[in-house]
Amino acid sequence: MNVYFVSGIDTDIGKTVAVGMMARYLHRRGRRVITVKLIQTGNVGFSEDLDRHRAMMGVGRFPEDEAGLTAPAIFSFPASPHFAAAREHRTVDLDAIRAAVEKVSANYDVVLLEGAGGLAVPLTEDLLTVDFAAERRYPLILVTSGRLGSLNHTIMSIEMAVRRGMKLAGVVYNWSAGADPEISADSRRMILKYLNKYQQPEILVELGKVAEPYPDTDFGPIFGER
Ligand SMILES: Nc1ncnc2c1ncn2[C@@H]1O[C@H](COP(=O)(O)OP(=O)(O)OP(=O)(O)O)[C@@H](O)[C@H]1O
Numbered sequence: 001m002n003v004y005f006v007s008g009i010d011t012d013i014g015k016t017v018a019v020g021m022m023a024r025y026l027h028r029r030g031r032r033v034i035t036v037k038l039i040q041t042g043n044v045g046f047s048e049d050l051d052r053h054r055a056m057m058g059v060g061r062f063p064e065d066e067a068g069l070t071a072p073a074i075f076s077f078p079a080s081p082h083f084a085a086a087r088e089h090r091t092v093d094l095d096a097i098r099a100a101v102e103k104v105s106a107n108y109d110v111v112l113l114e115g116a117g118g119l120a121v122p123l124t125e126d127l128l129t130v131d132f133a134a135e136r137r138y139p140l141i142l143v144t145s146g147r148l149g150s151l152n153h154t155i156m157s158i159e160m161a162v163r164r165g166m167k168l169a170g171v172v173y174n175w176s177a178g179a180d181p182e183i184s185a186d187s188r189r190m191i192l193k194y195l196n197k198y199q200q201p202e203i204l205v206e207l208g209k210v211a212e213p214y215p216d217t218d219f220g221p222i223f224g225e226r
């Protein structure tokens with residue numbers, strides 16, 4: 001399986017930043033890596049998340065970007081995909097999305113597929129993000145943070161993923177402005193404890209505050225590299 005599904009405990013938790021940093025890490029290590037935004041809302045004709053991935057990777061646009069395969073569903077209203085689509089009187093074409101991801105994955109060693117929001121975000125009236133990702137058997141990379149409130153969302157996300165039969169490749173513990181260091185350290189400990197309890201690999205990579213020039217972060221544990 002060369003497609004990793006990158007979800008988070010919430011919208012705005014740092015999935016795009018984490019995907020950009022992970023893609024950059026893999027790219028610099030000579031892996032053929034590309035990113036895909038499953039469904040982009042809040043844009044017209046382009047995906048801001050995808051553009052940010054490319055900028056962080058330090059590469060231009062791929063042929064697959066030009067072909068529209070890496071942002072196969074874009075809706076203008078910045079909301080949950082099911083609602084953004086309904087508001088435009090459009091449907092979310094899941095078959096087209098599946099086909100795009102499959103086509104892209106044939107040409108690359110690794111695909112990082114960024115979801116919208118968290119695992120329980122509806123893609124359609126009847127299908128949640130986690131349903132889609134679990135059906136495809138994608139390993140999950142979960143982005144969370146040390147801010148107060150994350151622990152609840154993180155343990156719920158892990159439980160939901162595991163109940164749907166998903167396997168975690170790892171957790172990205174993202175920098176969070178103003179997080180209390182004592183709380184953050186204990187939350188980190190509890191997340192590792194619950195990964196163990198749910199028989200998932202105890203892999204957690206901390207991502208600091210990022211700005212250009214981007215610091216090198218070692219995501220090796222998530223991708224089984226040292
Ligand atoms: N480690 C970090 N260092 C600096 N800024 C960060 C970091 N992580 C996130 N941010 C900032 O927080 C904001 C939200 O992050 P991001 O866009 O990655 O969230 P997201 O989870 O991808 O949201 P969405 O659900 O919309 O895709 C952005 O402005 C981003 O630059």
Ligand SMILES: C[C@H](N)[C@H](N)CCCCCC(=O)O
Nearest residue numbers: 011041042078079080116117
């Ligand atoms: C517009 C935003 N930045 C994301 N792309 C979509 C987030 C959907 C979240 C839905 C929810 O959890 O209530």
Ligand SMILES: [Mg+2]
Nearest residue numbers: 015016049114
């Ligand atoms: Mg994003």
